[in-house]
Amino acid sequence: MLEVRDVVKRFGGLVALNRVSLTVKQNELLGLIGPNGSGKTTLFNVITGYYRPEEGRVLYRGEDITGLRPHLIVKKGIARTFQIPKPFGRLTVLENVMSAAMYGRKAASRSEAKEIAMDWLEYVRLKDKADVEAKALNIVERKLMELARALSTGPDLLLLDELVAGLNPSEMMEVVKLVRKLVDERGLTIIMVEHVMKAVMSISDRVFVLHRGAKLAEGSPQEVSRDPKVIEAYLGEPIQV
Amino acid sequence: MELNSTWKWIVVAILFILALIFPLFADEFMVSILMQAYLWAFLAMSWDVIGGYGGQFSLGHAAFIALGAYTSTILLESYGVSPWIGMWAAGLVAGAAGALVGFASLRLRGPFFALGTIAFAELVKLLLLYFKDITGGPLGILITKSGPEYMLFESQAHYYYLMFALMVAGVLFLKWFEASRFGIGLVAIREDEEAAEGVGINVYRTKVIGAAISAFLTGIGGTIYAQWIHFIRPDIIVKLEYSTQIAAIDVVGGAGTPYGGLIGALILVPLSLYLNAIFGGMIAGLSLILYGVVLLVVVVMVPGGIYGLVRRKWLSRKRGGK
Amino acid sequence: MVEFSAYTQLLVSYAILGGVYGLTALGLSLIWGVMKAVNWAHGDFLMVGMYTAFWTVTLFGIDPYIAAIVAFILLGLLGMVTHVIAIEPVVEKPGGHEATLLTTLGISVILESLALILWSPSPRSFQNVYKSTYIEVFGIRTSVAEAIAFVVSIVAIVAVDQFLKRVRIGKAIRAVSQNPVGARVVGIDVPKIRLMTFGLGVALAGMAGVLVATFYPNIRPLAGYVWDIASYVVVIFAGLGTIYGVIFAGIIIGVTEGLGTIVFSNAFRQILVYVVFLAVLLLRPQGLFGKALRRV
Structure with a gap:
């Protein structure tokens, strides 16, 4: 449904996204995780037209939407929330x-x-x-x-940027359930950026890990949480499933 | 609640009737004062579209008054076109200039936009002086025609009704505008431009059209103004004072609301005209100082303007009564 | 050859004028940079400075350059009073920057009206020996008043720069300008610094007003505008946060005006000034308020 191909985004000398490729299938809930400053929000901004990438393409249902202005991307059927x-x-x-x-x-x-x-x-x-x-x-x-x-x-595609950050555990679980229901009952496709591991791991179909602007790992929540590279990147932050 | 809104309508109806019969019992001076308040109210409401709802602080609206006034007056004096038609042309010319200002607002924020609009107004004034073959240059244009078919009347009472109708049209327009799709889009941009884009609002187009609408209305106001004073000249129309007063009236009354312009004008215009009358205009600047003091006091003490204050008080009483 | 030297003369005069623009812009730039608030009444403080010169010189017969010191102190106080009334109550509220635009606009209207009431709209000027004495350097003639104004402009700009870099309060002002939250954390009394900045900015405007008045024959309540617009152009052209930039921008703009006078007719030159102003505004807004649209 959505395909991000080799996207590069720089800010001055800083490379925020370094050849990131990612695909999302219809009716999937993709968790996008990574330490602070790994480029998650930048990637959202590229997909939704707030940033124009220096290199690479963003394809939505096979159509090139790279660099379209944000309000036009909304009209294509992609919506977002802000961090x-x-x-x-x-x-x-x-x-x-x-x-x-x-x-x-x-x-x-x-x-x-x-x-x-x-x-x-x-x-x-x-x-x-x-x-x-x-x-x-x-x-x-x-x-x-x-x-x-x-x-x-x-x-059809919804991008959620740290929706549950700052919520207490019971609120968090409720919101997480709401999000899951959007996929299961309303047929939406969702990418959610989260810091709260528990939230992402419990509801995502698939998890994509960004680290320093590049892909570190990708797979099911179980696979990703056992991946030594991921554990190292989070430097001891406990990951619970 | 039901009762409340019935009362509201009764009050509005009484005020409306009082305003309609006002010229029958008031003297010419009072009629003229209220009439001018209506005109300024309309100009302030026109400004409100971009200044209040759009959040773009223009200090160049005198330029749109002038463009409107010159367009219809030139059409009238050189081509015999009645201002009843000419005012629409006036609106269009001013609106086109407003669109240019709207383009500038895409790049200029806050004080930079205000500065740009000041410069824009000065430029319009200089151009009006420069193209003297069309505009009469520093001598201006005198309206020589007469008769209601040319929107020219014998008595102030007629002008009173004209301006009253204009003011009512302004309030109704803003009431409709603020609930319209476009109005909500413009306010959304004022509140958060990025979030506005994120719900599908075309920021560029909305800002440009918003400025054009504001200028269009102001241009029509310019025609009416010219028809009333019968004489236009660049230096008496394109005054920074006018631009400032329009903005001040709206901010004092309550920017971004349908009634702010009217409330501000009903307070400030009669006060300043009375001051002028009492001191016979001998002391220049006395009426203007009022605008400065009231503006300062309202912004510091009553953010949201007088209408905002009244509404807050009313809402809190309603909530308290529950 | 005669023509050429006439042009040179003209351009040098305008360059000197531009230097004075730098001084009139200095206070504006300082306040703008530190508080992120535009002092809309800046030109009116200049005007009050001009009248200070006029009255002290004509009533007490003191030297206009002593009047400059008087104006510096007087306007500094006036600036602090203005700050307490119009800036501090709103500057930290949400939408505070818009509010300061409105409150200083109110102050501007009040000052102009007061000047009209107290001193009437008729233009005034005063005679002084500096205006009527000329000096000639390399064949370029200029009045002593203008030469002194130019030199004082540069000295004042250097002095302000050094003040910000070396003096304790100056350093605190810079800290507040760069990071108000951080400044508060390290124990700087931010409201006090704002008060002093505003006072200093207005004091500089007052001093600039006096210097302008020594050679400018047109002291009247609305005189501020002419210098106001020039000051805004200079600040925007120079960009915020630079003190030295102001003098260079001032001279560039002065020379541009001179070139405009040579190449175009006078009526058209005025139009050109505003066209250039709008162009500068539109093409150089970066680093100022409306950073970039694409920033989430």
Whole structure:
């Protein structure tokens, strides 16, 4: 479904991504992990059009989308959340999510958009906050709102950037279940960047490990967590399955 | 809640009727003051599209007033086109210039944009002076026609109704605009440009069109202004003071809201005109100082403007009453 | 040959003027760089400086260069008062930079109106021996007033640079400009530094106003604008965080204006000034506020 081919992204002298290739199959949940500064968010920014790579291609359903502007990539059916949530602070939660439905893939009318937005707000259990200004939300709610907003664009492929970081364990497990259900019940394809190993390992179909801007390992959660290279890269950080 | 909104409508209806019959019992001076407040309210609301909803602080809107005023006046005086038609052309000319400013806003943020718009307005003024064959240069253009078919009236009361209609149209437009797809997109960009792109909003196009809409409306306001004063000249229209006042009125009233422009204008315009009348305009600058003081006080003490304050108070009372 | 030397004369005059632009821009650049806030009233503080020169010289008959010291102190105080009223209450709030734009705009309007009320709109100037005395170097003639203004500009810029590099408070100002959070962590009183920066920036504007007034015959409430626009161009052209850059940018812009006068008609030259200004603004916004769009 998505194919990233030999992507190189530099910032000045720093090579953030060094010939990274990655594929995602339809209806798969791919966990993208790696230590801080390994290039995970940069890769997201390349896929979603925020960065233009110096080399390499990004293909989506066989179509070259490299360097398309972000709003056009949304229209192709790829949506994302941000590592640090970016709410439209002075719009209500409902308007935040509606904006995505109105401008996303389908360009829904106002009433349709409201329906779509309410559905997703219910899905992420934020419906009772619909009329609150987004800046009043706490960090967990902001993340959930961003998830609902991304979903309202009507994506087939969803990129989640550290969705569960900062959540307490029980909240984390709930959100993780929600994400898994998106794949199992709604047929979405998801790439999720996570620091919390437990979350990634428990729900991913496959895990891709980035280290210093290049692929370190790839495979099932079990394979990856036993990989000595991965263990070394995380330098003793315990990885639990 | 139900009762509350009924009351709201009753109050609005009473105010509306009072405004309509105002010229019947008020003297010419009072009518003229309120009329000017409406005009400034409309200009502030036009500014609000880009300045409030778009979050791009323009200090060059006097240029759009001038472009609108000159377009319709030249059409009227040189070609006999009625301003009832000419005002749309005025809007288009100003709107095209607004699109250029919108392109600039893609690169310029905050104070840089404000500076750019100041320079833009100065440039427009100099060009109006330079092309004197068309614009009359420093002598300006005097409107010589008369009659309502040319949007020219005998009494101030007629202008009062014209400006009242303009102001009401402005409020209704903003009410519709802020709930529209485009309006939400523009606000989303103001709040977070990257997130806006991330939900599929075309940032470039939205910003350019937003600026064009703002300028279009301001251009129409320019036509009406010219029709009222009957005389236009670059140095009396393209004044930084005007650009500043428009922005100040909107910020004081509450930027990014449908009523901010009206509230700000109803407070600031009568106050400054009264000050001028009391001191006979002998002391230049006295009415202007008011704008500075009120702007300073509101920004420091009441962020969100007066409408924002009222709304917060009202919301908290509603919540408290629950 | 006669023509050539006339042109040289003109260009040198404009280069000298450009040097003074550097001084008028210095305070603006300092405040902008440290607080990331534009002092919208900068030109009006210049104007107040000009009037300070006018009144002290005409009322008390003191030397205009002593007036420059008076203006430095007076405007420094005025700047600190302005800071307390208009900057400090909003600068750290969300949207604070937009708010400072509005509050300094309010201050600008107030200062202009006050000047109109107190001193009327009619332009003023004062006679002084420096303006009417000329010196000639290598066949280039210039008034002593302009020559002194140019020299003081360079001295002031060097002095400010050294102050920022060597004096304790200066170093603290630099620290705040580069990393306000870090500065606070190492125990710098950030609000106090902001206050001093704003005071210093406005004091420099006041001093610049006096120097301008020694040769500029047009002291009036709206005189700030002419110098304001030039100051903004210089700051933007020089880029933030450079003190020496200001003087070079000033001279370049002065010379460009001179060339504009030679090549174009005067009416068109004014148009050109704004076209160039817009071009500079549009082509050189990097390193300023709106960094790059693509930064997540």
